[in-house]
Amino acid sequence: MPNLSGKHIVLGVTGSIAAYKAASLIRLLVKAGAEVQVVMTAAAKEFITPLTLSTLSGRPVLCDFFDHSDGTWHSHVELGLWADLFIVAPATASTMAKMAYGIADNLLVTCYLATRGRVYIAPAMDLDMYRHPSTIASAARLREMGATILEAEEGELASHLIGKGRLPEPEEIVRRIEEDMDKATTLTGKQLLITSGPTYERIDPVRFIGNYSSGRMGKALAEQAIRMGAEVTLVTGPAQVLPTPHERLRVIRVESADEMLEACRSVTSYQIAIFCAAVADYKVAHPEEQKVKRESRPSMTIELVPNPDIAALMGKEKDKEQIHIGFALETHLDLEQVRDKMERKSFDLIVANTLEDEGAGFGTDTNRVTLLSRDGSIERSLPLMDKEQVALEILNTLPQLS
Incomplete structure (x- = not known):
């Protein structure tokens, strides 16, 4: 596991009673060889003094946009460019909401908006605040924008209630970040093909299946594959969401299953393919050239014909060095049927889930999946977790499939 030697870290400290843990966190980061610049919110100074954190970091703590004694400007742009890592620990519900929606009314949030490095957020608050829909929405939005949320821990809180909301111990925060950074290089040099989203099969120019x-x-x-060093080609149907643009990301947009197959076959060089798209099983045999008007056709019968099985066709064409991963979304999970699908489509790993599980399936931020490998070395059911963590669990199986 790599250390943090030479890394530039901006540590944001916000107005939580857990702010006292920032002192130990700075000590550990500096001990690991990092350079730490602390940025505090005004509320944070009520819980721990800037002098304490400045002494430990060896740098003046920044709280305001400029120094009130001499007018020196604290450039959030320079800090953003300097930072390899931007860590907010502890992060209050207020700061998370401001970061999620770009409310740049303090130095910490403006630094975050200017940061190009990796972002880690460690929430700390009372259990009811932590599980409030607004906080959950802020965390989900921050994840979508690429931040890593270091989940709070269970325990006794400042309110003396027992529940989730405690800031992880500084040693645990550093361990999680170092572990994440260790994984961030495991796909360096690898080329991935990923399919995503639905396909739309036209009925006429304005309607589709x-x-x-x-x-x-x-x-x-x-996004997880890019963080781990990969070059990614994403072939996507008309999805509601797309990854954040990146120099190692190529996006090919398609509409139908036929277009998706053609796009996949155009990607001639890849080591790993992940077939995540929900491809329509059928298409309209004879799409109409003009919009069908209800007045001219009181009833309508549509003939459907099978779409090409993209994963199966690509599986027949893959070479022995390529790894293929597929998904199986069922209304009822039958592992024997899942294994049969894995064989038919030449998947090396299959990710199975069911619509029976609350919080899983289409349109959710979470999923509950079972991972099965073709050689039998992997058979693991994961608990309900956000899709970013599910993606990481899937990608972390790749060394076992090589």
Whole structure:
């Protein structure tokens, strides 16, 4: 596991009683060889003094946009460019909401908006605040924008209630970040092909047959793979969400299953393919050239014919060095049927889930999946977790499949 030697870290400290833990966190980061610049909110100074954190970091703590004694400007742009890592610990509900929606009314949030490095957010608050829909929405939005949320821990809180909301201990925060950074290089040099979203099969120029896939899982896979060093080609149907643009991301937008197959076959060089798209099983045999008007056709019968099975066709064409991963979304999970699908489509790993599980399936931020490998070395059911974490769990199996 790599250390943090030479890394530039901006540590944001906000107005939580857990702010006292920032002192230990700075000590550990400096001990690991990092350079730490602390940025505090005004509320944070009520819980721990800037002098304490400045002494430990060896740098003046920044709280305001400029120094009130001499007018020196504290450039959030320079800080954003300097930072390899931007860590907010502890993060209050207020700060998370401001970061999620770009409310740049303090130095900490403006630094975050200017940051190009990796972002880690460690929430700390009372259990009811932590599980409030607004806080959950802020966390989900921050994840979508690429931040890593270091989940709060269970325990006794400042209110003396017992529940989730405690800031992880500084040693645990550093361990999680170092572990994440260690994984961030495991796909360096690898080329990934990922399919995502639904396909739309035209009835006429304004109507189509489709499904409820949002593209969230494909987005999560693409972004996690890029964080781990991969070059990604994403072939996506008309998804609701797309990954954040990146120099190692190529997006090919398609509409129908036929177009998706053609796009996949155009990607001639890849080591790993993940078939995450919800491809329509059928298409309209004879799409209309003009919009069908209800007045001229009181009733309508549509003939459907099978679409090409993209994963199966690509599986027949893959070479022995390529790894293929597929998904199986069922209304009822039958592992024997899932294994049969894995064989038919030449998947090395299959990710199975069911619509029976609350919080899983289309249009959700979470998923509950079972991972099965073709050689039998992997058979693991995961708990309900956000799709970014599911994506990481899937990608972390790749060394076992090589």
